[in-house]
Amino acid sequence: MNNVTPLRSKVGDTEKITINLGYVDLGQIDLMVQEGFYSNRTDFIRTAIRNQLATHADVVKQTMTRKTLELGLRHYSRQDLEAVQRAGEKLHIQVVGLATIGSDVSVELALATIEAIHVLGVLQASSELKSALAARIY
Template identity: 35%
Template sequence: MATQTEKITLNVTPIDLAAIDLLVEQGFYQNRTDFFKHAIAGKLQEQQTTIDELVTREVKQPHSYYTIGIQVISRKWLADLQVKRDTATVVVYGLLTIDQDVPLSMLQETVTSIKVYGVTHADKSIKAAYGL
């Protein structure tokens, strides 16, 4: 499975862009995008211990469902929680998809809060209700 990517917009100074272009021209990177991918990966690797500590701190909260990667919220998952008479706090590090057939009312009865570090695919009304 190919890694899904998201497009971002980034402003850099002309001097920084000139330096990047020079490195690309000299063969250090394939193109500007390749430079930024390497820069981001390097910085994230440098901060990995801090990231791990922050994630671990959040995972310890009660009634929380944490995902690193891809989380899909479906009607069935919500119905299973309702049968258990449980509510959930959802935290996702990656991609959260809320199925199109999930009604906002059902989600609000079951999921008290949603926090996404990454990308959310959901109906606009759900995004608005949860501040996503």
């Protein structure tokens, strides 16, 4: 049941965000792009974010260990949840990245096996499952 996959930045594996920048900051980014340091604004922003994450990597690792967070892509299939149910256990899902719950997972099975969900990133599940589990998602 430990099917965690490391994150890689692929076009299909990204989440769009919106940020507001001051005119001067934006102009400086455009200058860096114009001078050939970066291919476009997105390249600059991704590089800046990766540099900040690298700078704080030790803190991130320590926090993930302390909070027992899984990093990467984590999928919970119907079979995974049925195994948890047979064992008489409940899941505390804690993921940094992307957590998905299989489309064949029923609301009843999810409610019987998922105690709590904490995802820093994206949770992909049917709207029906998200609605049923809303009180357990934080």
